[in-house]
Amino acid sequence: MAETDFAPAKINLTLHVTGRRADGYHLLDSLVVFAGVGDRVTVEPDAALSLAVTGPMAAGLSGEGDNLVLHAARAMGVTARIVLDKHLPVSSGIGGGSADAAATLRALARMAGRALPEAGAVLALGADVPVCLAGRPVRMTGIGEGLGAVPALPAAWLVLVNPRVGVSTPAVFKALARADNAPMPREVPRLRGVAELAAFVQMQRNDLEAPAMALQPVIGRVKAALSAQAGCMVARMSGSGATCFGLFADPLAASAAARAIRAAEPEWWVADAPVLQPQS
Numbered sequence: 001m002a003e004t005d006f007a008p009a010k011i012n013l014t015l016h017v018t019g020r021r022a023d024g025y026h027l028l029d030s031l032v033v034f035a036g037v038g039d040r041v042t043v044e045p046d047a048a049l050s051l052a053v054t055g056p057m058a059a060g061l062s063g064e065g066d067n068l069v070l071h072a073a074r075a076m077g078v079t080a081r082i083v084l085d086k087h088l089p090v091s092s093g094i095g096g097g098s099a100d101a102a103a104t105l106r107a108l109a110r111m112a113g114r115a116l117p118e119a120g121a122v123l124a125l126g127a128d129v130p131v132c133l134a135g136r137p138v139r140m141t142g143i144g145e146g147l148g149a150v151p152a153l154p155a156a157w158l159v160l161v162n163p164r165v166g167v168s169t170p171a172v173f174k175a176l177a178r179a180d181n182a183p184m185p186r187e188v189p190r191l192r193g194v195a196e197l198a199a200f201v202q203m204q205r206n207d208l209e210a211p212a213m214a215l216q217p218v219i220g221r222v223k224a225a226l227s228a229q230a231g232c233m234v235a236r237m238s239g240s241g242a243t244c245f246g247l248f249a250d251p252l253a254a255s256a257a258a259r260a261i262r263a264a265e266p267e268w269w270v271a272d273a274p275v276l277q278p279q280s
Ligand SMILES: C[C@@](CO)(OP(=O)(O)O)[C@H](O)COP(=O)(O)OP(=O)(O)OC[C@H]1O[C@@H](n2ccc(N)nc2=O)[C@H](O)[C@@H]1O
Pocket: 012, 015, 024, 025, 026, 027, 028, 030, 092, 093, 094, 095, 096, 098, 125, 126, 127, 128, 129, 142, 143, 144, 169, 170, 173, 238, 239, 240, 241
């Protein structure tokens, strides 16, 4: 039986870099949510493992031997014909490859009636794969393996904008001036509306914004374009960039903002989508 799974964009609403391990990996403290826009992974039983990439962002993935989808399938020890329908820009700070790997694990587990790999094997696929496998709002800590519960978040909408410049995650971490930054407050408070969520985000940081902007100054323009939109309550960069998000209380304001940015910057990738709520 074929199985399809959705690979939603991962958004770091906050991203504090709080330390650096001896192996060079950084300790993070990040409020992560998922957006209702993403890739789609379809798997079908087959005697050999194969991957076809379709969709508007397929061209961004040339070295298919390295595709995280194939790494994930090997970690499951299952062969399948896999189709990755790629909609998210590659190397863009919204975890597209990690979301694809997580969707592959979920789809193959259902297809083959197998359990998901253990936590260490999931983390070995990439620091963002555990959070993408969780697929719900969490406080991510450690290098990505810590998944702490957060109080339910209000319904909210995001506008995502990428200037179509890929940003290398290792290069951004390398350009970070200091790794010993303050974490988020001990508790993420209960946030009773988008205004409170936006105020919380505003008081936190993405410590990778400055180094990413130094490497790709266009990120400053992306953030400013979002901030200038009516109804945008806060704008920040996600992950190691270059994608920035704007947070909106109202879906109509979010889609109007997306239309306005698309009209002004036709070369940029722009999407509006809800913050995904945990499935009940
Ligand atoms: C920065 C984040 C924040 O969510 O997002 P993205 O910008 O990738 O979306 C992630 O931590 C990225 O996770 P992921 O992209 O899976 O990282 P990996 O493939 O495991 O590592 C790529 C490289 O990033 C650096 N790295 C990654 C994670 C981490 N906690 N510390 C690091 O220093 C290391 O240089 C590593 O070699």
